[in-house]
Amino acid sequence: MPTDIGEAKKALRKAILQKRRHMDEAVCRQYGRQFARKIIDMPEYKEADTILCYAACKGEADTWILIxxxxxxxxxxxxxxxxxxxxxxxxxxxxxxxxAPGYYDIPEPVENCQEEVSEGFLVVPGTAFDRQMHRMGYGGGFYDRWLKRYGSQVTACGLAYDFQLRNEIPFERHDRMMDIVITPDEVIRKGDAADDND
Known part of the structure; x- marks a missing residue:
């Protein structure tokens, strides 16, 4: 069974990343502005002194405006x-x-940034999310491992374009879940899916 899930994740990841690669930079920036407005208005963000965020690249939902x-x-x-x-x-x-560009040319804090942070409002990238708050990453396990250690100290918020949000995605036991998922049109919080009686 895990092999089937692994294969399903690979296929979905490939399809979504292919779609994302064809997105225009101006469109990514436009979505970035929408995401930033939504997040800044959220009580969870307003109450947080600390924001942990990924630095968007390669077609990811833009976070530079938010940062x-x-x-x-x-x-x-x-x-x-x-x-x-x-x-x-x-x-x-x-x-x-x-x-500055670091691992795989992904923007990272430079070496002289030494103050480690492990609590606050966390903005998480991903390949796909679903309405049950599952997240599918890029296959490296970086966020899953980090969230396993520090997840109780953060409010984890996934950013997704509309095509990255599915009703269900394949997930495994080690996959960490989100507290909030934001799309250009929706803010979905943990428990929203459970309230649906349809």
Missing amino acids: EKALEMGKRVALPRVTGPAEMHFYKITSMKDV
Whole structure:
């Protein structure tokens, strides 16, 4: 059975990433503005002193506007840096000058950013999400491992384009779940699916 799930995940991941690769940069930025507006209005964001966020690249839902806004608002902002095989940690940045291409050319905090952060409002990338709050990543296990360790200290919020949100996605026991999933049209919170009687 796990092999079947693994194969299903691979097929879905390939199809979605192919679709995402063809997205125009201007469209990604436009969605980024929509996501930022939605997040900034959320009580979970307003109450958080610290924002942990991925630095968008390769067609991911744009987070640069959100990062800049959080810095302007005086929130503590941290981005992930890969520190070993399937291992990452979040480090505080104080400006966009603290970010440079790192692992696989993904933007990361530069080496002199040493203050590690492990609590706050966490914005998570992914390949696909579903309405039961499952997340499918890129297959490296970085976020699953990090969330296994620190998940109780964060509110995990997944960002998804409309085509990345499914009614159900294949998941395994080690896959970590989200507290919130945001699309351009919806904000879905844990428990919303359970309230549906249809």
